[in-house]
Amino acid sequence: MQKLSLIILLLLSLVSCREVEEKFLYDKDDPRLLELERAKCLEEKIYDEIKLVNDFSRYTLNKSYLFKRTSKIGTGTDSTEAQWGVVISAINPGVSMTVSIRKPQEVYHLTYSLADSEAIVDIVTNGTCAKDKYKKTVTETTIKFSHVLRRIIEASTDPDVDPPRYDEYTRNFYLNTEFPALFYYFKGSIVEKKIQNGNSTSTTTYTHSLSDLDCTNSDNNKYCRLTGNAENGTALEIYNCTTVISSSTIYTLENISDNASEASLVKFTPSTDKCNTILF
């Protein structure tokens, strides 16, 4: 009886079969498709949502975060390299915000304009919706984007072949509607690999994270106090920095560079060169 059932099933499946043929209509490099791809990308909800970061009134004055940078060699354990306080210390809606960074001995006040915020959103939007630029993954509130840079140690004689020795630098960023656009810089990871003849000889991973910081707790003064003396009794050094959107607006995925730190959309300049010490 099972055989009879099977035959009946096969007969019924004859009518339920739907034959769908797929074909490719255009060449992958057709400029009309590139424009369509970009248009479809921009229809994703996140690209409207992410503009919320330009509304500075959404953020809370004196809201504080603990920035933490950890490093890990290979598959080893994380070690903490730095912990800073990050405080939204001034909000001027439609004009600027000031984000203050508290290091053990220094305080950096970063003035961050609406134009900077809009530029970051534009660069990330254009870069993640352009073909072969940033790699991206999105959720309803987050755009995660990354790019890869190479520092060539020993060049290849054939431009189509990978160099025998190079350092590969992969930077992953997060742009999130819950945080000011500038905070993309404080969240994400960096992976540095040394590549020799196609094999990774060493891998170091740096992770940047932000967590809420309770500045009403005096134990956190070393992260929250922005004036006066540091915990060792010496006066805090104060630096005022402005942000400048990088002139290299969109990074290509395989850009060859001598300076891996250029993989940031924002540079902190210039009132003093000390501002550069908050760059990674």
Add this chain to the structure above:
Amino acid sequence: MKFLIGLLLSLFSLNIFANDFMEFGNEEYLAKESNWFIELGAKYYRWDLDIPPYNGVHHDIGNDEKVSLLGPELAFGAEIHLFAGLSFSLKGRGFYVSEITGELGKASEDFDYDLAKVDSDASMYGGEGAASLNYTFVTSLVEIQPFAEVAVGTAQSYNNIKYTFEGLSPSPTAEFYKAKLTEKFITRKLTLGFNVISKYGIYSYFKASAETLTLKERKLNYSWEDQSSSDSGSVDEKDLNKEISITTYAIGFGYLF
């Protein structure tokens, strides 16, 4: 896919020669007595779609658009033994055949976006009364029963064809084609075929039919737009007497009891 299933079915049909084929049946089945029977099979034919022609960027519809219809048929009846190997059968039969196809036009190899889409659903169903004259040759292993059959009935077809192309900037622009066609027929059929009957009363049948379908009613709604023009309209015709001749093929199996 359909070919593979068809092939599988054919193999099953051949398997009937095996002594242990199927675990039901009555070894007391007697060829030279009257029996009831039930049949289940698959029917196939090519069919012309009478819809407006279209010339789109990524899809064309010709003047003689054809579809391949395939589907099950089910029959029930009685075989009345006359004398010697001769018998006469009366049966009622229903069928449903269809072709459901689609075509997806992906933007490019590395841009998985459906830029153009074609959905084509064509189907026909119907019922008929049939009478056949059969002659049974008994061999040591099976019985071979050639037959000639005449049948009359009704059928209705339903066809829905949709094509959309989203368009690109600046060109080609978006275009579409939609057509819904419903037709009603009176059917007449002359069939020649044969049954291969096992000792258990289970049999396979193979047959070809010359069918004449008389179109009685036709309802068509359509609209389309291509790169340079557009059109739409509807047709509702009744009391037609247009005759359409086709050849159909069917295989299947049955059970005499």
